[in-house]
Amino acid sequence: MSQTMHRSTLWMWARLLAGAAILAALVWRQGADPFVDGLSLTSPAALLTALVITAGTTLACAWRWSLVAQRLGVAVPLATAVAAYYRSQFLNATLPGGVLGDVHRGVSHGRETRAMGRGLRSVAWDRAIGQAVQAVLALAAVALLVPSVRTPLATASVLAVAVSAFVWATLPRKAKDVLAEEARLLKDVWPQLTLASALAAAGHVVVFVVAARTVGVDAPLATLGALALVILLVSAVPIGIAGWGPREGAAAWVFGAVGLGAAQGLTVAVAYGVMALVATLPGAILFVRRRDGVRAKEPEEVAHV
Template sequence: MNQRQVTAVLLARGTTTRSEPAISRSIWTWARLAGGAAILAVLVWRVGTGPLVDGLRLTTGWSLAAALAITSLTTLCCAWRWRIIAGRLGVEMPLRTAVAAYYRSQFLNATLPGGVIGDVHRAVRHGREVGDLGRSLRAVAWERASGFTVQIVLTVGVLFLLSWPAFVPPAAVTVVAGVALIAVLLYLKGRRLSSRIGRALTSDLRDAVLAPRVWPGILLASTVAVLGHAAVFLIAVRATGADVSPARLLPLALLVLTASAAPTNIAGWGPREGAAAWAFSSLGLGATLGVTVAVVYGMLALVATLPGAVVLLVARQTRQMPPNSESPGASQ
């Protein structure tokens, strides 16, 4: 459970004030945006605006169609993963509803700062529909956390299997640091949270994530989703005309995609381009090519989430339709 969820629970119980959490969230939000803006500023200063323009120019129709097709599969897998966990928490939904909601959250994540607003919206909306905001928030949090865990394991595993000595130490250090940070946060929060919430977290992990009938589905869905996103990245590389073997591109794709999950982006931009510039230059391919590929991938990913915009428009029109409470002849 992250800070946003903890704050929501505390607010619901009336055990905290409104001003202090609001100020903390505001500072954290601006800090994340500043981080993404700083990365983009450094990249423009080092490589210029050429890669950005080239990335937009090289986005072609066939690459957009391929990204749409692949993203439909990854979205289905992620929605299924969410549905599995939500069902184990007692807030189940139809798969069709989960897919539509996931498309909507991806579109919001790709167009709004921070990269997590869509997930918060997805959790809150589902919570209101089922009448249990707490479990819906937990379901989305566990769904994203489990998917990212599988992604990190796959990334490190591929780096070791392909013997990439230049990237294995940084990746290993990142994983160890991330695990240590999570452990510290859980320890600190565990001292502040009530025993009931602590038991809920333990129960969620045991019954909704690591249960024998659950984790294989989560692993399968997450693996397919990660490989699908990596395939879109490879399409972005091909769109630039770069002649790089898939054996070299797959680790690059996984590294960049893992780095792009950092919540310091501006509508998806920032960490992804910085990681691509570093990774490509480390292999002698040039930071310029890395930024260009990242821009192409960003455009492909954005277009691939457009079905989420359709879901938003349909939902808005449905809400605006007046209720038909009278029959056509009632007023005669």
């Protein structure tokens, strides 16, 4: 057990250091101005827009998770799913690694349903389906970009498929059987899951485009949308400091590759990061209310016993 915890700690620090290294390299290459501009140019109107749009994307994601959880036998009502999703987004945006909120959501749901394995896997399926749909959309959008972006992404896609095949091949037979059975249970709701994922991705793209326009980028909407899908896909890599690092690195790279300037891409990514963080603040309120509710419940349960 201690060895497992040691490995987890090492992996956590490795992810943090990787994100910090990306940010340090960006400051070294681009200076601090893009970071300052991204913070100073973000307007109240942009923040309000992000709050409203993120409410829609959160609803779409919660709908997806609710569908998955119901099929796996650990149903979660849509209203409960929305609140849990807001809390997980807030934790993802404020804690290292960018995935601890989803871990918290899975563990909490597993405890509440007394089915920890299925509770955790419902969240894993939810995130995996969302990322898969976003990856397909990003690869389709790459056709709008220059070869210097298309080639590395095509190579990365091939590597990702190879790694996924390797991971699947090395899974124990029992794990494969469980996942195959759960995939069969989800078969009837794949259209809804795909639609929910596409709506969520579209919402994130709109927030990114608003961030770009807010800081003065006047590139065509189609180009910005394609860039957004690529950057948001890279930002899902679970390294960095509360989501910061891969997103900024990817933005600097792809904006530079299409001739819009790495510094401008970095400024957009910083503005988007601020907007995304503010948009998760309802999750902070829900997190505090849930924690207070649990504390208030404990004496009642003891007295009942």
